[in-house]
Amino acid sequence: MTSPVVHEAINRQINAELSASYAYLAMSAFCARQNFNGCARWLRLQSQEEYGHAMKLYDFLLARDGAVELKGMAEPKRDYESIASVFEAALTQEQEVSRQIDMLYELAFKERAFAATVELQWFLTEQVEEEKSTREIVAKFRLVGDDPASLLDLDRELGSRTAAQ
Numbered sequence: 473m474t475s476p477v478v479h480e481a482i483n484r485q486i487n488a489e490l491s492a493s494y495a496y497l498a499m500s501a502f503c504a505r506q507n508f509n510g511c512a513r514w515l516r517l518q519s520q521e522e523y524g525h526a527m528k529l530y531d532f533l534l535a536r537d538g539a540v541e542l543k544g545m546a547e548p549k550r551d552y553e554s555i556a557s558v559f560e561a562a563l564t565q566e567q568e569v570s571r572q573i574d575m576l577y578e579l580a581f582k583e584r585a586f587a588a589t590v591e592l593q594w595f596l597t598e599q600v601e602e603e604k605s606t607r608e609i610v611a612k613f614r615l616v617g618d619d620p621a622s623l624l625d626l627d628r629e630l631g632s633r634t635a636a637q
């Protein structure tokens with residue numbers, strides 16, 4: 473049995489992962505409206521990944537005999553200045569989630585919730601990967617700037633993302 477304070481924090485993280493999923497879905501819809509269908513695909517798959525993260529914590533909480541308490545979600549940002557700014561926002565979001573995971577890990581450790589720390593190690597590793605891949609995309613958008621041909625290439629590249637990635 474894990475401490476109630478850790479259970480509460482995991483419930484908050486489930487909400488954060490679902491909120492990230494929702495935000496990515498709104499980003500995907502924005503890109504699709506601009507006919508950047510490769511970007512839209514990448515973001516839609518990312519939305520699914522975040523849903524998967526939420527469910528991983530959801531399953532963990534139930535396995536630890538904890539109560540899942542789903543909370544309300546804020547309406548995600550709908551409009552962006554550009555496709556590039558969508559990915560800038562994605563990077564900021566990933567950095568914020570990394571900070572949340574760090575704090576959650578620290579709390580679990582302090583509360584001697586060791587099983588939770590093991591579960592959260594997966595998330596620490598995942599955040600390194602997610603920040604890295606998003607940062608690389610942001611760098612590419614900065615590089616291509618407003619060049620239409622390069623933007624189309626980049627859109628095509630992002631559209632090649634597969635679900636397992």
Ligand SMILES: [Fe+2]
Binds near residue numbers: 521522525569
């Ligand atoms: Fe996540």
Ligand SMILES: [Fe+2]
Binds near residue numbers: 492522566569602
């Ligand atoms: Fe993420």
